[in-house]
Structures are given as C-alpha cells and as structure tokens.
Amino acid sequence: MPHSTISAAGVRVVKLLIGNPPRTVTDLIEAAQVTRTAVTEQLNELMAAGFVKRGTERLPGRGRPRHVYSSTEAAQLLLFADKQGRVVPAVWRAIDRIGGKSLLQRVIRRVSRDLAGHYRKRITSRSPKERLRQLAKMLCDEGLLIETLDRNGHVMLRKRSCPFLTMYEESRSICCLDAELMSEVVGRRVRQTASRHDGAPCCTFEIAEEKKPRKRNA
Numbered sequence: 303m304p305h306s307t308i309s310a311a312g313v314r315v316v317k318l319l320i321g322n323p324p325r326t327v328t329d330l331i332e333a334a335q336v337t338r339t340a341v342t343e344q345l346n347e348l349m350a351a352g353f354v355k356r357g358t359e360r361l362p363g364r365g366r367p368r369h370v371y372s373s374t375e376a377a378q379l380l381l382f383a384d385k386q387g388r389v390v391p392a393v394w395r396a397i398d399r400i401g402g403k404s405l406l407q408r409v410i411r412r413v414s415r416d417l418a419g420h421y422r423k424r425i426t427s428r429s430p431k432e433r434l435r436q437l438a439k440m441l442c443d444e445g446l447l448i449e450t451l452d453r454n455g456h457v458m459l460r461k462r463s464c465p466f467l468t469m470y471e472e473s474r475s476i477c478c479l480d481a482e483l484m485s486e487v488v489g490r491r492v493r494q495t496a497s498r499h500d501g502a503p504c505c506t507f508e509i510a511e512e513k514k515p516r517k518r519n520a
Contacts, residue, residue: 308353308380311336315344316353316377324357324370345371353377410479418486430490430509431457437487458495459484462504481507 308316318333319325325333330341348354355374358367398406421440427433434457438450447462461480477497484492484507491510496502 308348308351308377309344311340312344312348312353313381315341315348316373316381319354319371319373320378320381324359324372326368326370330371348377353380407478411482414479414482415486417483421483422487425487430488433488434459434484434492434509437484456508459507460504461507464498464505477505480505 314334315330318330327338327341327345330345331338334341345354345356349356353374353376354371357370357372359370360367394406397409401408421437424440425433425436427436435450438448438459441448449460449462451458451460477494477499481492481494488509492507493510494505495508496504496506498505
C-alpha cells in the first residue's frame with residue numbers, strides 16, 4: 303500500500319510526471335536540475351510507496367529498451383487531498399439540502415451496495431462471523447487500521463481509521479455507510495456499538511443478534 307507522506311524532493315519529481323508522457327531518468331535530471339543519484343533515489347522511494355510506476359520503451363533503431371517512469375493515481379490523490387477534503391463534504395451538504403435526510407439515506411444505501419459488491423465477490427465463507435473477518439482482512443490489506451476481537455461468542459470489529467474522514471463532521475448519517483456496507487457483505491444486520499462522535503477512540507461494530515420468533519399460545 304502507498305505511504306501517506308511524500309518528501310519535498312519527491313513532490314518535485316511527481317509534479318514533473320503528472321500529466322506528461324512517461325519520462326526517462328535523463329529527462330528528469332534535465333527538468334529538475336539535480337544529480338542522477340538524487341533522481342534515482344527519489345524514483346526508488348516513490349515506486350516503493352506506490353506513487354510512481356516504471357515501464358519500458360523501445361526506440362526505433364535501438365536494441366536495448368529504456369526505462370520510463372510515470373505517476374500513478376495514488377500520487378494525484380495524495381497531492382490534491384486538500385481539494386477532496388473540501389469538495390466531498392460540499393457534495394454531501396448539497397445532497398442533504400436538496401433532498402433532505404430521505405435522499406441522503408437513499409444515496410448512502412446505494413453507495414454501500416456498490417461498495418459491498420466490490421468485496422462480496424471475494425468472500426468465500428457462508429458464516430456471518432467469518433464473512434466479517436474476511437472483510438476486515440480485505441480492508442486491512444487496503445491500508446485501513448482494523449482488527450477483529452472475539453467476545454463472548456460475538457465478533458467485534460474495531461475500526462481505528464476511517465476512509466470517510468472528510469465527511470466525518472458533516473453528517474452523522476455517514477456513519478451508517480460503514481454499517482450498511484458490512485451488513486450487505488455479511489448477509490446479516492451489523493450494528494455500530496461505539497462511535498467517534500460519542501467520544502470513543504474508534505468505531506466498533508458487531509453482528510446483531512437474530513430475534514427469536516415468539517412462541518404462540520396453543
């Protein structure tokens with residue numbers, strides 16, 4: 303997974319790559335006016351972080367292909383994260399003001415179903431508890447800080463980092479997105495048992511117990 307930070311020297315290299323055709327080390331040396339060693343070190347760090355990718359290019363009349371470098375989508379997302387932090391909350395405010403809570407809830411339901419489809423196709427277990435564990439593992443692999451705990455036969459998921467942080471203060475309804483997503487994937491209702499909104503250090507979720515049918519009187 304990409305790291306969350308990038309050095310000032312790395313930013314300069316990334317900005318030379320974004321929106322341009324793939325460039326060679328020589329191209330970057332000339333554009334940045336730095337040494338080959340400096341460019342090579344930055345490229346290696348940026349590739350390890352997932353911000354730059356390397357390809358090969360074969361020129362007409364030349365035998366050996368040469369390495370060329372281009373930026374990844376992760377680099378653009380990182381560089382313009384502050385813009386997303388303003389635009390995304392504005393979109394959610396517009397939905398709320400145009401359609402009220404009803405429209406907001408419908409949007410959250412639709413978004414959660416679309417996201418669930420991304421994970422559900424990779425879930426192999428039929429057990430709701432195991433499905434929740436598998437989902438947690440996938441989210442961890444994507445870089446989120448998530449862990450599952452067993453307590454009295456219940457599986458609790460602790461979500462210590464939030465991908466919806468830019469929407470966190472805008473509407474408490476966004477917290478429903480996590481629970482809706484998990485419910486769609488698990489196949490059982492998942493309820494939120496703790497929230498940062500209430501002062502908890504992290505958000506926690508559990509699979510809701512099934513209601514037992516009432517016995518009818520004979």
